[in-house]
Amino acid sequence: MAAFDPVAGLLGGVLIGLASVMLMVLTGRIAGISGIVAGVVSSSRGERSWRLAFLAGLVGAPLIIGVLGGSFEPPPMPSNWGLIVVSGLLVGFGSRLGGGCTSGHGVCGIARLSRRSIVATGLFMAAAMIVVAIMRHGMGG
Amino acid sequence: MRAIASFFCGLVFGCGLLISGMTEPPIVLGFLDVLGHWNPTLAFVMGGALVVSAVGFAFARRQPAPVFAERFDWPTQGKIDAALVVGSILFGIGWGLVGLCPGPAIENLATPSTELIVFVLAMIAGMGLYGWRQTRLPSAEGREPAIASDG
Numbered sequence: 001m002a003a004f005d006p007v008a009g010l011l012g013g014v015l016i017g018l019a020s021v022m023l024m025v026l027t028g029r030i031a032g033i034s035g036i037v038a039g040v041v042s043s044s045r046g047e048r049s050w051r052l053a054f055l056a057g058l059v060g061a062p063l064i065i066g067v068l069g070g071s072f073e074p075p076p077m078p079s080n081w082g083l084i085v086v087s088g089l090l091v092g093f094g095s096r097l098g099g100g101c102t103s104g105h106g107v108c109g110i111a112r113l114s115r116r117s118i119v120a121t122g123l124f125m126a127a128a129m130i131v132v133a134i135m136r137h138g139m140g141g
Numbered sequence: 142m143r144a145i146a147s148f149f150c151g152l153v154f155g156c157g158l159l160i161s162g163m164t165e166p167p168i169v170l171g172f173l174d175v176l177g178h179w180n181p182t183l184a185f186v187m188g189g190a191l192v193v194s195a196v197g198f199a200f201a202r203r204q205p206a207p208v209f210a211e212r213f214d215w216p217t218q219g220k221i222d223a224a225l226v227v228g229s230i231l232f233g234i235g236w237g238l239v240g241l242c243p244g245p246a247i248e249n250l251a252t253p254s255t256e257l258i259v260f261v262l263a264m265i266a267g268m269g270l271y272g273w274r275q276t277r278l279p280s281a282e283g284r285e286p287a288i289a290s291d292g
């Protein structure tokens with residue numbers, strides 16, 4: 001069972017907030033990861049480079065933490081390929097249809113007090129909690 | 142310069158996700174598992190991120206322009222529509238199934254497993270499906286750029 005760590009959570013959260021503010025102040029863009037990823041494929045060349053650079057930084061972060069003595073392992077994933085594919089498709093399609101994900105709506109949007117983002121975050125959290133409740137406590141349990 | 146700044150922001154964002162445990166699906170699923178042994182870590186992550194970004198965005202709004210761009214690209218949509226509702230619910234279902242959202246999924250590519258690569262490819266395919274759907278919609282909604290949104 002993964003441990004509850006409020007200090008690490010707060011510290012990490014502060015860094016996420018800091019990065020979102022810096023991206024806005026420096027480049028004028030919202031740090032919404034689903035939008036950044038989608039834009040790599042669909043936007044013009046000028047819009048593509050900063051997006052790729054941001055994602056490269058995201059993938060590079062574990063290396064920095066590794067140099068500082070931290071550890072980083074592949075995440076535990078379900079062994080059911082169908083579940084993995086369906087989950088990925090829903091995360092990709094749903095985040096674009098809904099205009100954002102945990103970062104764009106959940107952090108940047110709520111910080112702007114956007115009504116859209118507050119509604120979106122409430123809905124995706126409730127949906128995810130119901131899915132977890134069914135998967136862990138509903139089926140045969 | 143803009144790309145270098147953006148890379149640095151990605152790095153800090155990634156360190157935040159990593160330190161807070163948000164790259165680990167068990168910790169995320171632990172938060173979503175309200176009927177089980179609930180792990181409130183994610184609430185602390187969001188709390189920390191929201192305080193800093195609310196204050197920082199208020200500061201940003203007083204600046205005439207970003208340092209390395211001509212103007213701020215704040216989201217302008219205000220309407221709560223069916224797309225927002227349906228999309229958010231679909232996203233939530235997908236998030237609850239595995240415990241990965243786009244940021245942690247991409248960051249975890251640093252130590253990829255076949256399962257993770259399949260997840261990320263499916264996620265990109267889902268985004269592509271949305272883009273394809275947008276180009277086929279004849280309505281005004283369909284003519285909106287697929288990336289100009291909340292995030």
